[in-house]
Amino acid sequence: MVTATKTLLKVKDLYAQFTGFGGARVVRAIDGINFSLDQGETMGLVGESGCGKTTTCHAIFRLLPPAGRIVSGSIEFDGQDLMQVSDGEMRNIRGRDMGMILQDPMASLDPLFTIMDQVAEPAHHHRGIRGGTLRERVVDLLRSVRIPSPEVRMREFPHQMSGGMRQRIVGAISLSGGPKLIVADEPTTNLDVTIQLQYLNLLRDLQQETGVSLIFVTHNLGIVAKMCDKVAVMYAGKIVEQGSVRDIYNNPRHPYTQALIQSIPRLGNKDPLYVIPGQPPNLAELPTGCAFHPRCPFATEKCINEEPPYVSFGDGQESKCWLSVEDAKNG
């Protein structure tokens, strides 16, 4: 672990939107989010489909699709503002300084290239490693993600690997350029439970060896509890609560976080599950005030009309709810 903590990534007042129908329809996918990540730290980004967690990752990589655009805000990564760097420099940052692991390994691996080619590419392109050194680096990387007999397997193609191995190879590719940050977007959703545990343990070991920072995008709160130091809960394009994993689990302040934690089945407990009424909102037609108010059991008149501010508690926990405003007043 890196002992001297240094902020690696700082996202400030980030707004991003998608426009459709010639600008007639605007979807505010990211609506003013703030968070920061230290070196060697792991953050979980949690929320349901369509809450903006994947868009947040794409925005960090400046890889929003053509219809999407970052409206305002800053993304400070390793001392430079990513909103100011040129497209060419951004291409160098991606792969060299930040890596990505996506949900479906078969979609992120190229079926026509050998494992060796694909794992070598970032190291070759960004770090200028060539020849025998490059081969050694690939073998080392494959060994570090526990691929058996890497010298043989690196000549094979993705279709010759099992699902778990493919996802480990994607992990090796994301590490190949020697990044400071890896963003993993639902990395284990397609894996079986025992393979999922192997993969998560592997990521944690790799993180301890290399000191890389991790962002886990997931809707699985179990992964967050196991892997992360801190967590940000997103709802309708906003971070509604963030803080250290312990604080969030022991003392969730936002009703949405509380509901999420209560709606998960637990082993050895057959009590009825808490059911959050209603559906996640459509981002194009957000409710007024607090976006969660139609589903919130504590909603008041105020929640319908006015958007709550962020309230900080002493320990770094932040919640965006009128109840938290009261909590903070009463100490």
Place this chain on the structure above:
Amino acid sequence: MADALLEAQDLRKYFPVTSGGMFSRVKGYVKAVDGVSFSVYPGETLGVVGESGCGKTTTSKLVLTQEAPTSGSLIFKGKDVAQLRGRELKEYRQAVQVVFQDPFSSLSPRMRVGDIISEPLEVHSLMSRQGIKNHVGEVLELVGLPADVSRLFPHEFSGGQRQRIAIARALATNAELIVLDEPVSALDVSIRAHILTLLEELQKELGISYVFIGHDLAAVAHISDRIAVMYLGKIVETAESLELSNNPLHPYTKALFAASLPSHPDEDREEMAISGEVPSALNPPPGCHFHTRCPYYMERCSEEEPRLKEVSQSHTVACFLY
């Protein structure tokens, strides 16, 4: 205990693997389901857990008579399903229904919700046209949707609502047993709780039995009364849900529980990361299929196959440790 609604006795399904070509020879068999016995009682939920390739979906296909078993038998209300013909087989298919994992591919995008739900009723010609219409409205209300959505198409619904429609279709023929093949895996966390709760309420109200197939142990344990754990075509352990959660015996079950994720960061779990992946079903290891990954491996495990043994009331396990 009452008589079992459905009883599987030593069920096997082998898929031949051929060398290909016109005069292909059979090279071997994939033993997808290899001697599985279980029973489902009225009003009860049997959970089936296991990793991909363990045979849980093939088992469900055998129950749904989409595949014929290689050997063994299925007894439904005292009758052998393989012997059913004509009207009796139709009645069996009315009584046993299915809900699939992905409600985006299990509902035809070109049919209205009302037609989707009434199709089984028309096939089985149970009612008049007006009767069908009223019945569709009734089952839609059972799953918590207003009756007038029957004019709409599936794309107008969210994932959770579509899964409700799939459940309504399964209920339409007054099913007695519904096979739920990973019904919540494709849904969001908050919607999962909706569907699991709905299923529990329907069971209480209508007394249906479920076979709940899944790999999310916590969800399966939540809804099931009893659980069967499968590994490479065989059941390795069965027990009541709470008993299995508190006292898993088979090393594979232990590994599955250890691999399920904690619900709290301070929750300390006995970590038992088993190495390796599930071996190929075409060429399973001899003896106990799990011995290649088992931390308690003994010499005997690779030579002899352990049989299911009753260790306590309604808790059986196939392992030489017990």
